[in-house]
Amino acid sequence: MPDTVPAPAVSPPECWADLHADATRLLTGWTPTSPAAGAARDRTVQLLAAGPVAMSRAHRPGHVTASALVLDPTGERVLLCLHGKFHRWVQLGGHCEPGDRTLAGAALREATEESGIDGLVVDPVPIDVDVHPVACQGGSLHYDVRFAVFAPAGATERVSAESDALGWFPPERLPEPLAGGTVQLVAPALAALARRTAG
Numbered sequence: 001m002p003d004t005v006p007a008p009a010v011s012p013p014e015c016w017a018d019l020h021a022d023a024t025r026l027l028t029g030w031t032p033t034s035p036a037a038g039a040a041r042d043r044t045v046q047l048l049a050a051g052p053v054a055m056s057r058a059h060r061p062g063h064v065t066a067s068a069l070v071l072d073p074t075g076e077r078v079l080l081c082l083h084g085k086f087h088r089w090v091q092l093g094g095h096c097e098p099g100d101r102t103l104a105g106a107a108l109r110e111a112t113e114e115s116g117i118d119g120l121v122v123d124p125v126p127i128d129v130d131v132h133p134v135a136c137q138g139g140s141l142h143y144d145v146r147f148a149v150f151a152p153a154g155a156t157e158r159v160s161a162e163s164d165a166l167g168w169f170p171p172e173r174l175p176e177p178l179a180g181g182t183v184q185l186v187a188p189a190l191a192a193l194a195r196r197t198a199g
Contacts, residue, residue: 015098016052022102023055023064023145024048030126033188040129044143054143057095062131062141066106067093068122068149069185070115075193078171078186079151081114081163083179089169090179091146094162107147115151115166116158123148123196127188130181146185148192 027045032038044064053059069091070079080089092114093107100106108122128146133139157166169175171186 014052016055016096018101019055019096019103019106020048020052026103026126027129027145033126033128034184036184037128037130040131040143043131044129044145047143055096057136057140060138060140062143063095063136064103065093065095065142065144066100066103066110067091067144067146068107068111069127069146069182069189070111070117070120070149070151071189071193072151072155072168073153075190076170077168078174078189079115079157079166079168080175080182081159082165082167084162084164086179087164088177088179089167089175090182091185092149093144093146103145104147107145108149111149114160114162115155116160117151117155119152119155121150123150123192125192127192128181128185130184132181144181148185148189150193150196 027041030041032041047054047062055064057063081092083090092111094110096106100109104122104124108120112120126145127148130144132142134142159166171190174183
């Protein structure tokens with residue numbers, strides 16, 4: 001008899017209630033950073049009408065994810081990972097988890113897990129929203145809300161199981177092959193850093 005792989009555990013919708021409320025509040029009040037981001041935000045708000053289940057990867061029509069472009073304190077370098085599954089350089093991030101209470105917190109958790117860097121700080125205002133197809137659950141969509149995350153001076157990264165490599169790159173010279181949508185994060189992330197340093 002062939003081995004069977006158990007289906008992933010499905011968290012009840014109430015586990016996602018706080019995160020869903022945060023996502024709804026955050027995105028409905030957000031000023032998009034580009035026309036494309038605005039259109040993706042509108043699609044994401046429509047998805048959120050399905051209720052808290054839209055935060056879970058078990059939601060086949062699509063689910064909200066959180067990612068982060070990590071910058072060094074000067075803005076002269078950004079941290080990207082060479083993704084272990086699709087072998088392209090991309091910002092850090094991924095699925096929300098039942099313990100997440102805010103999208104910014106989910107992005108910070110993902111960035112910390114995938115970079116191994118302690119002391120990261122997230123800007124709570126999104127820098128982009130993007131909708132793209134993925135292979136989750138046999139085919140779905142990620143409604144990805146992206147944030148700027150700032151590394152402390154002297155930060156040392158450690159490769160996680162999620163990636164084949166990590167690397168710091170000048171924002172104007174990102175590596176290839178590069179995942180679609182990553183380059184569009186640079187300008188709004190640098191603007192977020194400028195606001196942070198000015199404040």
